[in-house]
Amino acid sequence: MDSNNDLEALKTRLLADLDACEAASGAGLDDLKAKYLGKKGEIYGLMRGMGALPADQRPVFGAAVNVLRDLAEERLAALEAGAAEAAILEKLSASTLDATLPGTRAEMGHLHPLTLVRDDTIDFFRGMGFELAEAREVDHDFYNFEALNIPPDHPARDMHDTFYVDENVVMRTHTSNTQAHYLVEHEPGPVRILAPGCVYRVDNDASHAPMFQQVECLVVDENITFAHLKGTMLLWAEHVFGKGTRLRIRPSYFPFTEPSAEVDVSCSLCGGSGCRLCKNSGWIEVGGCGSVDPAVFEKVGWDPEKYTGFAFGFGIDRIALLKYGIPNIGLLTRNEVRFLRQF
Numbered sequence: 434m435d436s437n438n439d440l441e442a443l444k445t446r447l448l449a450d451l452d453a454c455e456a457a458s459g460a461g462l463d464d465l466k467a468k469y470l471g472k473k474g475e476i477y478g479l480m481r482g483m484g485a486l487p488a489d490q491r492p493v494f495g496a497a498v499n500v501l502r503d504l505a506e507e508r509l510a511a512l513e514a515g516a517a518e519a520a521i522l523e524k525l526s527a528s529t530l531d532a533t534l535p536g537t538r539a540e541m542g543h544l545h546p547l548t549l550v551r552d553d554t555i556d557f558f559r560g561m562g563f564e565l566a567e568a569r570e571v572d573h574d575f576y577n578f579e580a581l582n583i584p585p586d587h588p589a590r591d592m593h594d595t596f597y598v599d600e601n602v603v604m605r606t607h608t609s610n611t612q613a614h615y616l617v618e619h620e621p622g623p624v625r626i627l628a629p630g631c632v633y634r635v636d637n638d639a640s641h642a643p644m645f646q647q648v649e650c651l652v653v654d655e656n657i658t659f660a661h662l663k664g665t666m667l668l669w670a671e672h673v674f675g676k677g678t679r680l681r682i683r684p685s686y687f688p689f690t691e692p693s694a695e696v697d698v699s700c701s702l703c704g705g706s707g708c709r710l711c712k713n714s715g716w717i718e719v720g721g722c723g724s725v726d727p728a729v730f731e732k733v734g735w736d737p738e739k740y741t742g743f744a745f746g747f748g749i750d751r752i753a754l755l756k757y758g759i760p761n762i763g764l765l766t767r768n769e770v771r772f773l774r775q776f
């Protein structure tokens with residue numbers, strides 16, 4: 434046997450096989466590896482046959498086989514790497530994901546107009562040093578009426594269209610019950626509180642809902658006057674409806690304030706010249722107010738000779754309708770997304 438001829442023949446076959454495999458993008462690579470480099474492969478076969486050679490030819494032949502083996506290993510490794518890369522590219526091109534496409538935007542929620550007005554009112558009064566106060570929505574008659582100088586047979590009760598839970602317990606008809614709670618539960622001293630919350634009345638039409646939100650304000654100290662009330666309300670009205678908004682204070686009656694007044698602001702839509710929103714009067718009513726009636730201080734055990742105060746109460750729903758030009762109060766509770774999106 435001429436071993437050198439065998440070596441040359443093997444090399445020729447190996448190179449032809451490698452070229453074919455490369456041309457076929459690596460197909461049959463594993464078989465090729467086994468065929469040449471495996472334990473029972475051809476290159477080891479040559480090495481095993483080396484024992485039959487004369488001793489002086491073995492080193493040269495052995496070196497030549499090693500060169501062939503290195504060549505086979507190198508080419509096969511390169512083919513393997515190429516095949517792996519081709520597999521990745523193929524996977525990528527088959528994928529439908531296009532990382533360069535713009536993403537889908539998550540839709541942002543909106544704050545409800547009532548929440549906007551309430552939070553804004555809280556912010557504004559907090560900035561003036563007011564503290565938030567709370568009281569129950571289901572409350573004793575005493576806090577909702579009695580302590581506020583509205584005894585059982587008082588005609589003012591008729592205005593409140595009360596939901597009674599039982600004889601002595603009501604759904605509060607106004608946030609003014611917070612005034613009574615706060616004064617009863619605190620030692621006499623300076624008070625500056627703001628109390629937003631839900632109130633309930635037997636009512637349901639385009640401008641009245643059975644549940645609505647009010648915000649109550651109470652200030653008590655020595656020497657508080659009606660002028661403090663007026664100044665505070667004017668600042669608030671300008672904040673909500675814009676600079677230049679004017680106030681009109683009309684005498685009115687509430688059992689818990691004396692004197693009492695109703696507050697109008699110049700129409701935010703026409704500026705006072707008259708339009709549909711203000712029914713051509715130029716003014717829009719926003720709430721009630723007054724100096725705390727000494728009878729209230731007496732009911733809660735505070736000294737009416739020492740303390741004076743002012744209070745006001747506004748409907749948050751009403752402010753939201755005016756501020757955003759919403760024609761129907763029912764829209765505020767209908768969960769209509771096309772409506773809510775606008776805020």
Ligand code: DAH
Nearest residue numbers: 607609721722723744745746
């Ligand atoms: N509680 C009254 C109502 O709901 C509004 C009100 C008027 C509140 C005068 C006040 C006030 O604090 O001083 O109709």
